[in-house]
Amino acid sequence: MSSxxxxxxxxxxxxxxxxxxxxxxxSCILGPQFPPWLQTQKHVEWLRISNAYISDTIPDWFENVYSRINYLDISHNQICGKLPKFQESNATTHSRYLYLNSNKFEGPLTPFLSGVEELDLSDNLLSGNFPLVDDNIDITFVVLRLSNNNLTGDIPKYICKMMALRVLDLSKNKISGTLPWCMGDLDRLIVLDMTNNNLNGHIPSSLGSLQYLYSLHLRNNMFHGKIPSTLQNLASLNILDLSDNELTDIIPSWIGEMSSLQFLTLRSNKFHGYISPQLCHLSTLQVLDLSHNYISGSIPRCFANFTAMVANLNAELTEIRYPQYTEKMLNIIKGVELEYTSTLRFLTSIDVSNNHIVGEIPEELMDLIGLLSFNASKNHLNGSIPEKIGNMKALESLDLSRNKLSGSIPPSLSDMNFLSYLNLSFNNLSGRIPTGNQLQTLNDPSVYMGNNQLCGPQISKSCPSDTSSDGHHHDQHVLESEERLAFYTALGPGFLVGFLGICGILHFKKSWRYAWFQFVENTCNNLLVAVALKAAWVQRK
Structure with missing residues (x-):
C-alpha cells in the first residue's frame, strides 16, 4: 500500500x-509510535515503512524480530535513539539492503556486517569513529552512505578491501587524516564524495586508477599540493569538484583532454598562472568555476568552443547513475550560493571572478547563447562591454562589477528576456543606461553605483541630452511669449491710428458726418422699436 x-x-x-x-x-501514516503490531510478524523478509510519520525510538522487540531481515527501509522518519543491532543473516543466497537514513539516530556506528550490499545511514546524528571490523568478515558493500553526520577520526584502511564498492559517500562529517592511498584499489568505484570534512595532505595519485569513476567530490577540505596528473586517465569522469581547498598549482593543461568532463570547479584555492587554451577542448563542459584564485592573463577567446553552453546537449547525460546517490554541486548564481541536485544537468555557468584577469571580454563569448550565468567580477578587465551581449538571451545572472570597463552599456542588454540579476557597479561606464523589457525590473540603483558618468532614471540622474532637450523647449516658450508681447504692443498704436483717421475724416467731410450720425440714429431707433414690441408680446402672454 506504499505511496x-x-x-x-x-x-x-x-x-x-x-x-x-x-x-x-x-508514505502511509503509521506514527507517531513505532507500530507495535509489527512484532507479531515473525517471517518478514521485506519491510518498507519509510516516510511513515514515526517519531519514536526503536522498541526492544525490534532486534529479536528483524535483526536478520533482508530488506529494511525505515528512512525519512523522525526515529531517534541508538541504532538497532543487526545479526549476520542465515541466508546466503540473498543480499541485504538497510536504509535507515534521514532520521535522528545518535551515538556510534554499529559494526558492519557481511552480506549487506547497500547501507544508508546518512542524514542522522551519529558520532564517533568508524567501527572496528573483524578481519575474517567479508564486507560486500556496493553502496555505503554515511553523509551528514558527526563522524570523526580517520578513514579506516579496511574500506579499501570493499572491492565491490561503487558509491562511497562520507560527505558532511568531521573526518580527518589523509585519503588512504589504497583507495585506488576500488576499481569499480563510480562515486567518491568526501565533501565537507577535515581531510588533509595530498590528493592520492592512485585515484587515477579508478577507470569507472564518474564523479569526484573533494570540496571543502584541506588538501594541498598539486592536482595529480594521473587524474587525466579518468576517461569516464564527468564531475570534478576540488573547490575550497589549499591546492597550489597552475591549472593543468591536461584537464582539456578529459573529454567526458561536464562540471569542473576549482573555486577558492591558490591556483595561479594563465588559463590554458587546452581547456577549450572540453566541448561538453557545462560549468566552469575558477573563481577566488590568483589566475592572471586574459579570458581565452576559445571559450566559445564550449558547445554545451550554446545548447544544453548534455541534459540527459548527467542523470543519476546510481539509485541511492543523487549528484549535487554548489554554484553561486544571482549572488547566492545554491545547491543543485536534480536540476544540475540543466545548469550552465562560467565563473572567473575574484582573480587577476586582464584584457577585454572576448566578443566570441557572446555566442554562448545557452549560458545561464556569467561572473567575471573583481578582476582587472578593461575595454567595453561587447555590443552583442544581447545575443545571450538565456542569461539569468550577469556580474561584471569591480573591473575597469569603460564606454556605454550596450542597448542590446535590454533584449535579454530572463535576466534577473545584474551587477555593473564600480567600473568606468558612461552614458545613458538602457531601458526596456527585462531591464525595467532591475531598478536597484546599486546595480550601477560607482560609475559616475552613467545617467538615466534608474539612478535618478538626468543625461546631458535630456538637459539640452529641456532647454530647447524653454527657449521655444520664451520666443512665443515675446512674440505675443510684440503683437499686443503693436495692437495699441494701430488701433489709435485707425481711430484718429476715422474721426479726422468725419470732422473735415460734412456729408460723411451727417450720413454716419443718421446711420447711428436709425440703428438705435430700430433697436428701441424691437425691444418695445418684444415687451408688449410678453405682457399679452
Missing amino acids: NLLIMNVSIQWVPPFQLQSIQLS
Missing part, C-alpha cells in the same frame, strides 16, 4: 490475523 496517504488507525493491542513476508507501507 498512498492511508492512515493505519488500529489499536495498540491489535493482533493481525496473518503472517507476512513482505510489508510495504511507505
Whole structure:
C-alpha cells in the first residue's frame, strides 16, 4: 500500500490475523509510535515503512524480530535513539539492503556486517569513529552512505578491501587524516564524495586508477599540493569538484583532454598562472568555476568552443547513475550560493571572478547563447562591454562589477528576456543606461553605483541630452511669449491710428458726418422699436 496517504488507525493491542513476508507501507501514516503490531510478524523478509510519520525510538522487540531481515527501509522518519543491532543473516543466497537514513539516530556506528550490499545511514546524528571490523568478515558493500553526520577520526584502511564498492559517500562529517592511498584499489568505484570534512595532505595519485569513476567530490577540505596528473586517465569522469581547498598549482593543461568532463570547479584555492587554451577542448563542459584564485592573463577567446553552453546537449547525460546517490554541486548564481541536485544537468555557468584577469571580454563569448550565468567580477578587465551581449538571451545572472570597463552599456542588454540579476557597479561606464523589457525590473540603483558618468532614471540622474532637450523647449516658450508681447504692443498704436483717421475724416467731410450720425440714429431707433414690441408680446402672454 506504499505511496498512498492511508492512515493505519488500529489499536495498540491489535493482533493481525496473518503472517507476512513482505510489508510495504511507505508514505502511509503509521506514527507517531513505532507500530507495535509489527512484532507479531515473525517471517518478514521485506519491510518498507519509510516516510511513515514515526517519531519514536526503536522498541526492544525490534532486534529479536528483524535483526536478520533482508530488506529494511525505515528512512525519512523522525526515529531517534541508538541504532538497532543487526545479526549476520542465515541466508546466503540473498543480499541485504538497510536504509535507515534521514532520521535522528545518535551515538556510534554499529559494526558492519557481511552480506549487506547497500547501507544508508546518512542524514542522522551519529558520532564517533568508524567501527572496528573483524578481519575474517567479508564486507560486500556496493553502496555505503554515511553523509551528514558527526563522524570523526580517520578513514579506516579496511574500506579499501570493499572491492565491490561503487558509491562511497562520507560527505558532511568531521573526518580527518589523509585519503588512504589504497583507495585506488576500488576499481569499480563510480562515486567518491568526501565533501565537507577535515581531510588533509595530498590528493592520492592512485585515484587515477579508478577507470569507472564518474564523479569526484573533494570540496571543502584541506588538501594541498598539486592536482595529480594521473587524474587525466579518468576517461569516464564527468564531475570534478576540488573547490575550497589549499591546492597550489597552475591549472593543468591536461584537464582539456578529459573529454567526458561536464562540471569542473576549482573555486577558492591558490591556483595561479594563465588559463590554458587546452581547456577549450572540453566541448561538453557545462560549468566552469575558477573563481577566488590568483589566475592572471586574459579570458581565452576559445571559450566559445564550449558547445554545451550554446545548447544544453548534455541534459540527459548527467542523470543519476546510481539509485541511492543523487549528484549535487554548489554554484553561486544571482549572488547566492545554491545547491543543485536534480536540476544540475540543466545548469550552465562560467565563473572567473575574484582573480587577476586582464584584457577585454572576448566578443566570441557572446555566442554562448545557452549560458545561464556569467561572473567575471573583481578582476582587472578593461575595454567595453561587447555590443552583442544581447545575443545571450538565456542569461539569468550577469556580474561584471569591480573591473575597469569603460564606454556605454550596450542597448542590446535590454533584449535579454530572463535576466534577473545584474551587477555593473564600480567600473568606468558612461552614458545613458538602457531601458526596456527585462531591464525595467532591475531598478536597484546599486546595480550601477560607482560609475559616475552613467545617467538615466534608474539612478535618478538626468543625461546631458535630456538637459539640452529641456532647454530647447524653454527657449521655444520664451520666443512665443515675446512674440505675443510684440503683437499686443503693436495692437495699441494701430488701433489709435485707425481711430484718429476715422474721426479726422468725419470732422473735415460734412456729408460723411451727417450720413454716419443718421446711420447711428436709425440703428438705435430700430433697436428701441424691437425691444418695445418684444415687451408688449410678453405682457399679452
